[in-house]
Amino acid sequence: MKTTIRDSLAKKKRLWLFSLVATCLPALVVAAQTPQPTPVSMAIVGGLLLCFVILGVAGQVFLRCPRCTRTIDPQFRLSHFNPINYCPYCGVSIDEPLHR
DSSP states (O other): OOOBHHHHHHHHHHHHHHHHHHHHHHHHHHHHHOSSOOHHHHHHHHHHHHHHHHHHHHHHHHOBOTTTOOBOOHHHHTTTTSOOOBOTTTOOBTTSBOOO
């Protein structure tokens, strides 16, 4: 069974969402564990939240059509509510096999 473009984009989307959650959880744990905020704990939380923002922005560029290499808009990220079937730029079906 060949991997489709949809499968490839879904895998990248899951990786991106996992990295967002994996970055946010330690910040929440550190913030919840410290009753009195110290400069070190605040620096850790701030650094992790900065990584969260960077990953969020990187997610805008991360999902690209493998054929035309243009960024697929938030349409694919909201695909559970309004599924897309083609790239909005080049028109390739995302159910076609992914050629590597």
